Amino acid sequence: MTDTPHYWWLTALLALVLFGDAVMSLRPPGFIRRCLDGVRLPRDWWWILVVIKLLAAAGLAVGLKYPGVAFTTNVAVIGYFICAAYAHFRARFLKQEFWLNCLGMLAFSVAVLIVCYMV
Numbered sequence: 079m080t081d082t083p084h085y086w087w088l089t090a091l092l093a094l095v096l097f098g099d100a101v102m103s104l105r106p107p108g109f110i111r112r113c114l115d116g117v118r119l120p121r122d123w124w125w126i127l128v129v130i131k132l133l134a135a136a137g138l139a140v141g142l143k144y145p146g147v148a149f150t151t152n153v154a155v156i157g158y159f160i161c162a163a164y165a166h167f168r169a170r171f172l173k174q175e176f177w178l179n180c181l182g183m184l185a186f187s188v189a190v191l192i193v194c195y196m197v
Contacts, residue, residue, distance in 0.1 A: 082142060083148050083149075083195065088190045089142060092186065092190045093134075093136075093138035096132075097131070097135040099131050100132045106124070112173075113171075113175040113176070113179055113180070116166070116169060116173065117162075117165040117166055117171050130158060134155050137154070149195055152187065152191045156191065159180060163180050163184060166180055
């Protein structure tokens with residue numbers, strides 16, 4: 079179950095999406111700024127999200143070759159988006175950014191895990 083992913087391209091796509099998200103977060107567009115401000119994450123901490131997403135993208139990419147790494151990283155990405163969803167609920171910031179960005183990425187991460195390792 080924790081071998082390399084059955085469908086490498088899905089894991090690579092998740093890595094690419096996370097990498098793109100990290101790059102966008104360097105100079106956040108309006109929807110990312112609204113999201114981070116909405117959950118009241120201090121601007122001084124925004125850089126850590128870039129680091130987390132870059133490390134996740136790297137872990138997924140490395141995991142295409144090394145057994146267990148992509149699986150573990152995929153689970154961590156799911157944990158990250160569960161924490162993000164909790165932050166949205168706690169801040170009562172349940173606008174479009176929550177439904178599309180946060181829950182969309184959570185659903186995509188869960189789908190990749192299920193299809194790549196459980197099917």
